[in-house]
Amino acid sequence: MGLYAVSAVFAAVTAATSTLLPHRAWGTLATIGYALAALAAAGQLLARRRRAGTPLAGLPARWAVTGFAWATTALLPVVAQSIQRAGGRTDRAQEEVIVVEHAGARLAEHGTPYLGHDAIAALPPGEQLLGYTPYQPGMALFGLPRAAADAWWTDARVWFALVTALALAAAVLTLRATAGPGAPRRDAAVLRAVQAATVLPVCALTLATGGDDLPVLAFCLLALALAAAGRPGRAGLAVGVAGALKLFAWPVAVVLVCWAVTRRAGLRTALGALGLPVLALLPVLLVDRDALVENVLRFPLGHGLVTSPAQSPFPGHLIASALPAGRVVAAALLVAVAVAIAVRLLRRPPRTAAATALICGYGLLAAILLMPSTRFGYLLYPIALLVTAPALALAERRPEVAP
Numbered sequence: 001m002g003l004y005a006v007s008a009v010f011a012a013v014t015a016a017t018s019t020l021l022p023h024r025a026w027g028t029l030a031t032i033g034y035a036l037a038a039l040a041a042a043g044q045l046l047a048r049r050r051r052a053g054t055p056l057a058g059l060p061a062r063w064a065v066t067g068f069a070w071a072t073t074a075l076l077p078v079v080a081q082s083i084q085r086a087g088g089r090t091d092r093a094q095e096e097v098i099v100v101e102h103a104g105a106r107l108a109e110h111g112t113p114y115l116g117h118d119a120i121a122a123l124p125p126g127e128q129l130l131g132y133t134p135y136q137p138g139m140a141l142f143g144l145p146r147a148a149a150d151a152w153w154t155d156a157r158v159w160f161a162l163v164t165a166l167a168l169a170a171a172v173l174t175l176r177a178t179a180g181p182g183a184p185r186r187d188a189a190v191l192r193a194v195q196a197a198t199v200l201p202v203c204a205l206t207l208a209t210g211g212d213d214l215p216v217l218a219f220c221l222l223a224l225a226l227a228a229a230g231r232p233g234r235a236g237l238a239v240g241v242a243g244a245l246k247l248f249a250w251p252v253a254v255v256l257v258c259w260a261v262t263r264r265a266g267l268r269t270a271l272g273a274l275g276l277p278v279l280a281l282l283p284v285l286l287v288d289r290d291a292l293v294e295n296v297l298r299f300p301l302g303h304g305l306v307t308s309p310a311q312s313p314f315p316g317h318l319i320a321s322a323l324p325a326g327r328v329v330a331a332a333l334l335v336a337v338a339v340a341i342a343v344r345l346l347r348r349p350p351r352t353a354a355a356t357a358l359i360c361g362y363g364l365l366a367a368i369l370l371m372p373s374t375r376f377g378y379l380l381y382p383i384a385l386l387v388t389a390p391a392l393a394l395a396e397r398r399p400e401v402a403p
Contacts, residue, residue, distance in 0.1 A: 008034035033072025104143020113140035138244035167218035240276030361385035
């Protein structure tokens with residue numbers, strides 16, 4: 001009840017004060033959805049106090065409220081903004097949506113989603129930012145529907161939402177497949193993990209207005225669920241798909257491979273976790289290597305023709321902008337965190353999926369806080385990973401023979 005009530009307040013404030021029009025449109029619809037979910041949760045709380053064990057307050061009913069909340073605060077705004085955008089509204093999508101759709105069109109026409117340095121430089125100054133595609137090649141697949149037809153259902157966010165829902169459903173089924181005396185606690189923990197990845201405002205807002213991070217997160221969670229179920233090969237494939245979409249999944253892939261080594265399945269996991277992203281890069285590398293480097297390396301590192309608009313006031317950004325040689329200081333702190341995590345992995349690699357999720361969650365949180373260019377929305381990664389860890393621990397399938 002508290003989650004939905006606080007989220008309703010956040011959505012109302014966003015609708016009233018945000019300077020981003022897609023965010024304001026999301027807040028208008030999401031406020032109603034969160035408020036109704038809070039009322040439903042309050043009703044469940046009262047029903048449980050009157051009669052313990054009532055089905056109205058049971059886990060299936062809580063799942064129903066969660067599904068309703070996600071439908072009204074994420075899926076409905078996605079459809080509404082996609083329809084309005086197809087009808088001519090130009091203020092119903094963030095830049096990420098346009099970038100991904102342009103990347104899909106270029107992939108279909110030229111075999112690479114990336115523009116080279118000279119092609120970006122030839123664009124008008126106001127369009128050069130949209131000329132960059134700072135994602136892995138797999139992300140362009142979400143833009144292919146718009147390249148084929150101009151309709152509301154070809155909006156990249158619609159496909160982000162569909163793939164996210166399928167990956168999360170697979171993760172839930174995987175975590176709930178094991179039976180045992182701890183099943184009720186596990187199922188409740190799984191519900192909280194799903195709430196963190198769907199109805200939390202940072203996730204619902206991101207999906208409704210931009211959306212590219214949600215499929216990446218969902219495949220990372222699926223990989224960890226498969227790891228908890230003792231399926232390292234499939235876990236590697238799932239996180240490999242995420243890595244083929246965005247660089248944020250690569251640290252998760254590395255930690256997951258370290259986990260797999262403790263199960264004597266390091267090579268099997270690495271083939272998918274690292275092999276799929278490499279396979280995705282090879283075709284575009286052969287088509288235009290310089291364009292790949294310009295978009296995937298130079299631009300994120302701040303060496304492109306324009307700078308990234310990701311300037312949330314986290315410590316790394318404040319250090320980089322306020323201190324002499326601030327970027328060097330922020331980079332040094334990032335390197336120090338990376339070295340610390342590497343030492344931890346070498347000396348004591350994670351032996352459970354829950355420990356893997358915790359390392360990934362805290363590591364990404366530190367990186368997001370210390371990166372000179374970052375977004376508030378990136379916090380959805382560490383939040384979801386950390387909240388999922390208890391569900392992984394309760395669903396963990398231990399190996400029969402210790403390595």
